[in-house]
Amino acid sequence: MPQRESAEQRRSSREDVVDEEVVHSAESAPAELDAEVDSILDEIDSVLEENAEDFVKSFVQKGGQ
């Protein structure tokens, strides 16, 4: 979890791409995050409703509070 200091540091280094990468690598590097996301996407592919268009179209609710 980012501490207050590291958040400040990151904010001030926003335009400095090199610095930003250094700070990022202290947590999760973007490439690592992408790999993590890709692996969850593969899992989600297997549970996602097969016909997305029909599924979305048929999701109709009555209004509530």
Add this chain to the structure above:
Amino acid sequence: MSVHRVMGIETEYGITVPGHPTMNAMVSSSQIVNSYGQFVARGQRTKAHWDYDVESPLRDARGFDMTRADADPSQLTDEDTGMANVILTNGARLYVDHAHPEYSTPEVTNPRDAVLWDRAGVRVMERAMELAAQIPHAPPIVLYKNNTDNKGASYGCHENYLMQRATPFADIVRHLVPFFITRQVFTGSGRLGIGQDGRTSAFQLTQRADFFEVEVGLETTLKRPIINTRDEPHADPERFRRLHVIVGDANLSDKATYLKLGTTAIVLSMIEAGFPGTRDWWPARPVAEMHAVSHDPSLAHRIELADGGRLTALDIQRGIHEQAVAFCAREQAGPQDPMTIDVLDQWGRVLDALAADPSTLARELDWVAKRSLMEGYVRRDGLGWDSPRLQAIDLQYADIRREKGLAARLEQRGLLDRMFTDDEVERAMHQPPSDTRAYFRGECMRRYAESVAAASWDSVVFDVPGYDSLLRVPTLEPLRGTRSHVGDLLEDAPDVATLMERLGAQPPRRSGAAR
């Protein structure tokens, strides 16, 4: 000042019957509620209805009552429509409201317990779905913990907070409107679609923002107000009001729910103390700014204030957080309670992270988690933001089935933080909190369900053999009827008749409590 006060969450779930788009949602919702009701009754005869005698949904916090003739029929929730209703042994209420199954948590005293009993509600709904699927010839029902169908309909997740009656309502409005508009940056569950019918394919922070049309009002189903004035305290009305908060999203993430209730409780205690801050953050156009903040996931939008200033939602949240920290330090000379400190710390940390790089909060905030999934699909499959596949992800994120729901899958992967184990949640499906009147209500349902004729937040009504009238036990004090108050009484009574006598009922075959 603290996060501790009587509070609760009520959630209306989205409901579909796949393959049967014309199925009547009220019938399906009743199947959900009744299936669970029969399951918890385990073949026993139960007859507990909701006791509507003490509800007054048309009372307005501004000090006047609406007349029935002026009210839209959908506001008349206290007329028993014969709809399904179950009072659970954990003190919660499971029922049908406006064509949606709804779960109201038992009254709790802090945001952590609110998360636990809200999670228990998700499991109750999931179990109810499984049970309803066993009805012969009934097609399976699927429930969603979200707030819109993206076609113009919305349904709510309401928070309730008990407040001091002495606090002027105008103060509540003045300080809560800026807070509610800006807390969206961490309370949002994310939505693909802008406008009530989702006509523009873009991502926004919240499910609910576009459905709010006025600043202050009594309605909850039309012309929804940022501050709802419904004033049914379910407690001594001379001393308390119940603040009914309707602006929030239904959250899947524990942390989002925890922060939503924790930060709001802190702000309410500041308002009760006179909000010792100098800055007034009243927006020039509150409703338009609520929409604008939600529509800008970059968090760069500047809110135009009535005093001419222009600040981002994060600026205002940081200002309120700083005031809260200062207020807390001044208010409490001695050691502060750990949960208040934790909420203050996490609130500040989340604001810092949102300012630096929101994607670092993917395991804590729903909108960030949902958006990162969508961005993954955009990147991997080259999808456009108007793709039905992304809209399906928006909906399926909130599917409460553990094998199909995307938030549930993220949790199983350890990619979305949880605050409680499965065992803790399972226990909370059946056990009430020990420190509110929900303990008495829940324990009465567990021990004497066959003798409970009706119950509500502020009463339990018994039908005891031998008595020629029903016996109503009022529970108007939310912090009485706790385990320390009535635990021994319940434990020592061999049967319900003895319990009634020890609670002061006249002996049988004489007139009991008035009814």
